[in-house]
Amino acid sequence: MTTARSVLQVLRDGDVPSPDAVYQFARDVGAGTVSDAQAGAFVMAVCLQALGDEGRVALTQGMRDSGDRLSWDVPGPVLDKHSTGGVGDAVSLMLAPLLAACGAFVPMISGRGLGHTGGTLDKLEAIPGVRTELAQDKFAKIVSDVGCAIVAPTRNIAPADKRLYGIRDVTGTVRSVDLITSSILAKKLAAGLDALVLDVKLGSGAVMVDEDAARDLAGALVETANGAGCPTTAFLTDMNQPVLPSVGNAVEVVDIMRGFQTGQGRCVELAVALGADLLVAGNLASSVSDATEKLQACLQSGHAQEVFGKMIAAQGGPTNFDDRWQDYLDVAPAFEIKAGQAGYVQSIDGQALGQATVSLGGGRQKETDRIDPSVGLSQVASLGQEVRAGDVLAVVHAQTDIAASQVQAAIGAAFVVGDSAPSDVPLIHDRISQ
Numbered sequence: 001m002t003t004a005r006s007v008l009q010v011l012r013d014g015d016v017p018s019p020d021a022v023y024q025f026a027r028d029v030g031a032g033t034v035s036d037a038q039a040g041a042f043v044m045a046v047c048l049q050a051l052g053d054e055g056r057v058a059l060t061q062g063m064r065d066s067g068d069r070l071s072w073d074v075p076g077p078v079l080d081k082h083s084t085g086g087v088g089d090a091v092s093l094m095l096a097p098l099l100a101a102c103g104a105f106v107p108m109i110s111g112r113g114l115g116h117t118g119g120t121l122d123k124l125e126a127i128p129g130v131r132t133e134l135a136q137d138k139f140a141k142i143v144s145d146v147g148c149a150i151v152a153p154t155r156n157i158a159p160a161d162k163r164l165y166g167i168r169d170v171t172g173t174v175r176s177v178d179l180i181t182s183s184i185l186a187k188k189l190a191a192g193l194d195a196l197v198l199d200v201k202l203g204s205g206a207v208m209v210d211e212d213a214a215r216d217l218a219g220a221l222v223e224t225a226n227g228a229g230c231p232t233t234a235f236l237t238d239m240n241q242p243v244l245p246s247v248g249n250a251v252e253v254v255d256i257m258r259g260f261q262t263g264q265g266r267c268v269e270l271a272v273a274l275g276a277d278l279l280v281a282g283n284l285a286s287s288v289s290d291a292t293e294k295l296q297a298c299l300q301s302g303h304a305q306e307v308f309g310k311m312i313a314a315q316g317g318p319t320n321f322d323d324r325w326q327d328y329l330d331v332a333p334a335f336e337i338k339a340g341q342a343g344y345v346q347s348i349d350g351q352a353l354g355q356a357t358v359s360l361g362g363g364r365q366k367e368t369d370r371i372d373p374s375v376g377l378s379q380v381a382s383l384g385q386e387v388r389a390g391d392v393l394a395v396v397h398a399q400t401d402i403a404a405s406q407v408q409a410a411i412g413a414a415f416v417v418g419d420s421a422p423s424d425v426p427l428i429h430d431r432i433s434q
């Protein structure tokens with residue numbers, strides 16, 4: 001019989017336990033029959049010695065099956081997207097209703113801000129009344145009725161991940177491709193998806209700054225998700241500047257609403273690219289160009305914005321948010337940060353912009369902190385933009401002059417302005433499929 005102790009003994013000897021043993025271990029973590037000491041020894045061993053492709057799939061499946069698995073009886077494909085996290089990245093808020101407007105069903109289980117990166121749930125909760133901690137039957141009803149909902153994981157979605165994540169945090173074992181991959185996918189795959197697309201960020205505002213590391217993670221995610229039975233592709237996308245020209249919570253929702261209205265901008269471009277892959281995977285379009293046309297039509301007709309409004313109302317927000325969003329979003333007073341010299345924006349330190357937003361109160365320093373949804377940055381200059389001395393590089397939204405002045409130097413220093421324009425950086429570096 002496989003026990004936690006026998007799995008650990010195999011790992012201790014430098015061998016890889018069988019997939020069945022890894023699967024059972026992960027389920028036992030969720031059931032609570034593996035002790036904290038055993039779970040800690042396991043994550044450290046996996047950090048030092050990879051599990052291999054089959055072991056990683058088994059770990060993911062065991063974590064997925066450690067709690068509830070959702071199933072759907074809906075007249076369309078069940079699709080979702082996951083991003084590895086960045087700054088000014090509220091693509092999920094646009095993509096979920098956009099896919100729903102095209103006939104898909106999107107049960108999006110999302111997260112909160114982590115470190116310098118923002119969280120979809122925190123952004124959504126910047127809209128008064130919106131609730132993201134919903135019971136499973138309510139979540140399922142909104143997805144069936146509206147086509148999409150964006151919620152926090154309930155306690156019984158991948159409980160093994162909840163335990164292992166806490167243990168990784170205090171044992172210095174967060175950074176392992178096997179552990180990151182299984183953690184991300186266990187929660188997503190528990191939602192009962194027909195297809196998934198992953199947005200793996202690279203660049204100054206990403207968790208993985210380096211392209212090789214981002215590529216390794218993307219490859220592991222795609223292989224593991226497909227190995228666990230969910231058709232999945234990944235996009236390597238650029239995070240050398242915020243996706244939206246804003247960083248924060250209410251300010252990002254403002255730019256999402258503008259994106260719905262104008263159909264323009266990097267966020268729209270990214271939502272359409274990720275969405276096109278999913279519509280093809282879900283058999284709602286015959287090709288990427290057909291899917292792109294469908295998505296753009298749903299934006300232009302206002303249908304996607306309307307679905308967003310319905311989702312907001314169903315999750316407890318105002319019933320007329322899609323029409324009257326300006327009335328509801330509270331944005332703190334504005335302080336301009338100006339360029340000291342003329343030239344071109346040559347680089348932007350996205351991590352510094354994210355950290356500045358956290359220190360204004362737009363993110364958490366510790367888990368129990370309350371977020372101030374009204375603070376952040378807007379009108380963030382873009383890479384390659386030509387500026388004159390005195391032009392605005394970003395607008396800080398802060399509750400007081402003092403709070404704004406405390407981040408002013410860091411935000412100014414995050415922009416390097418020089419004589420020549422940088423070479424163009426593509427928004428999408430690569431698409432990775434199996």
Ligand code: URA
Nearest residue numbers: 174179180181183184
């Ligand atoms: N997001 C997760 O859900 N898990 C990780 O390990 C890293 C990012």
